Amino acid sequence: xxxxxxxxxxxxxxxxxxxxxxxxxxxxxxxxxxxxxxxxxxxxxxxxxxxxxxxxxxxxxxxxxxxxxxxxxxxxxxxxxxxxxxxxxxxxxxxxxxxxxxxxxxxxxxxxxxxxxxxxxxxxxxxxxxxxxxxxxxxxxxxxxxxxxxxxxxxxxxxxxxxxxxxxxxxxxxxxxxxxxxxxxxxxxxxxxxxxxxxxxxxxxxxxxxxxxxxxxxxxxxxxxxxxxxxxxxxxxxxxxxxxxxxxxxxxxxxxxxxxxxxxxxxxxxxxxxxxxxxxxxxxxxxxxxxxxxxxxxxxxxxxxxxxxxxxxxxxxxxxxxxxxxxxxxx
Numbered sequence: 001x002x003x004x005x006x007x008x009x010x011x012x013x014x015x016x017x018x019x020x021x022x023x024x025x026x027x028x029x030x031x032x033x034x035x036x037x038x039x040x041x042x043x044x045x046x047x048x049x050x051x052x053x054x055x056x057x058x059x060x061x062x063x064x065x066x067x068x069x070x071x072x073x074x075x076x077x078x079x080x081x082x083x084x085x086x087x088x089x090x091x092x093x094x095x096x097x098x099x100x101x102x103x104x105x106x107x108x109x110x111x112x113x114x115x116x117x118x119x120x121x122x123x124x125x126x127x128x129x130x131x132x133x134x135x136x137x138x139x140x141x142x143x144x145x146x147x148x149x150x151x152x153x154x155x156x157x158x159x160x161x162x163x164x165x166x167x168x169x170x171x172x173x174x175x176x177x178x179x180x181x182x183x184x185x186x187x188x189x190x191x192x193x194x195x196x197x198x199x200x201x202x203x204x205x206x207x208x209x210x211x212x213x214x215x216x217x218x219x220x221x222x223x224x225x226x227x228x229x230x231x232x233x234x235x236x237x238x239x240x241x242x243x244x245x246x247x248x249x250x251x252x253x254x255x256x257x258x259x260x261x262x263x264x265x266x267x268x269x270x271x272x273x274x275x276x277x278x279x280x281x282x283x284x285x286x287x288x289x290x291x292x293x294x295x296x297x298x299x300x301x302x303x304x305x306x307x308x309x310x311x312x313x314x315x316x317x318x319x320x321x322x323x324x325x326x327x328x329x330x331x
Contacts, residue, residue: 001104002175003041003049003077005034006093008057008084013226016324017293017309022056022064024110026230027293029237029258029275033224034110035071041106042075046121051078053100055093058085089196091182098182101175107199109168113233115220122171125214127206130169132221140165141200143215150213153200155193166200167221181205227322231305234291235273254288277310293325 011018017026024034031039041049052072056064065081072079084096094107104122114130122128129150131143142162144152154161172178181202184190192198207213222236223229238256245259253259254271260278269286276282279295290306292298298308300316308314309325316331323329 001047001049001106002051002053002100003038004053004055004094004097004100004105004107005037005110006055006084006090006096006107007034007110008055008060008093008096009087011225014224014230016322016327017307020309020325022060023224025064025067026224027275027277027291028113028224028230028234029241029243030260030277032067032071033113034068035074036113037108037110038071038075038077040113040115044116044118044120045106046119046123047104049075049077049106051080051100053080053082053097055082055084055096058083087196089191089194090199091185091197091202094178094199095182095186095197098179101179103175105172105175105178107170107172111223111225112167113220113222113224113237114167114169114218116216116218120216122173122214124212126173126177126211127203127213128171128216129203129213130167130216130218131164132167132218133163134165135163137161137163137165142166143213145215148214150207150215153204153207155198155200164215164217165221167218170199170203177206177211178202181209227307228305231273231289231291231307234275235289238273238275 007022007024011023014023025032054068069079082097084093129143138156141155142157143150143164143166144162185197185201192201222233224233243258245257248265251265251268257271258275262278263276264281267284268282273289274287276292277294280292282298285298285301287303290303292308293310295311296308297313301314302318306321308323311325312323312327314329317329
């Protein structure tokens with residue numbers, strides 16, 4: 001079965017980090033967002049994924065492809081790459097993998113981390129849509145259902161017709177059926193919310209064509225689409241996973257934290273809710289509720305709700321900062 005992951009978006013709300021790294025490749029407690037998604041499917045799905053199709057932007061380089069290829073190999077899957085030259089909506093994004101829409105496929109938009117405590121079966125349905133109960137359904141596309149059967153899709157309903165939001169994860173028994181309906185939208189310029197080609201419109205056409213849709217609900221749905229959301233989600237994952245950590249020179253550590261192997265910390269106070277990636281050094285600092293990426297160097301800092309990029313340097317920084325890769329901040 002193929003897993004198709006559209007990830008060509010620029011991730012403007014997690015800048016400066018998305019200037020150099022696609023949002024799905026950002027780490028959450030030591031593991032990339034996209035890899036956490038793959039791990040969730042491996043743990044909860046009653047099918048094996050043997051190929052992962054990544055839909056990238058036209059300027060995504062060799063290093064990003066190598067990272068995704070290595071990750072795919074870790075999960076015994078082949079990596080395939082397609083390109084979305086211009087963003088014209090969710091249905092358009094999926095259409096960029098048109099040659100891969102055949103047989104069983106799962107499509108997932110990698111903006112969020114989700115998890116289910118029960119196995120998900122995709123038997124006895126033409127499509128399965130993953131859903132999460134939300135307090136304010138007017139912010140989302142929702143699914144109307146009768147028991148486990150989905151009967152309708154509504155984009156950002158003004159009336160409380162359903163509180164089950166579509167989280168951006170979809171299974172199709174036959175990808176060619178979806179490809180046909182997406183092509184209809186493109187050929188006839190059928191656009192929806194934001195004047196873009198919406199995947200929910202293709203789903204609606206499949207439903208009206210008599211295809212059977214089943215719902216699968218998730219227990220966790222954590223946003224990573226903004227800097228505050230990335231920080232909050234990292235904190236939630238840290239609490240859930242409860243990582244162990246080594247002692248460091250003259251340093252107090254307040255869990256939960258993730259501290260990768262090879263991190264050097266001295267004369268500091270770390271935590272709670274701090275994630276520190278490999279190769280980083282921290283001296284004479286106090287860090288809480290923050291994400292520090294690989295090979296960063298912090299000296300004399302007091303940081304909270306901050307994000308520091310790969311190979312970045314910060315000296316004497318205070319409060320909340322967001323520093324991109326290879327940047328230098330000296331206050």
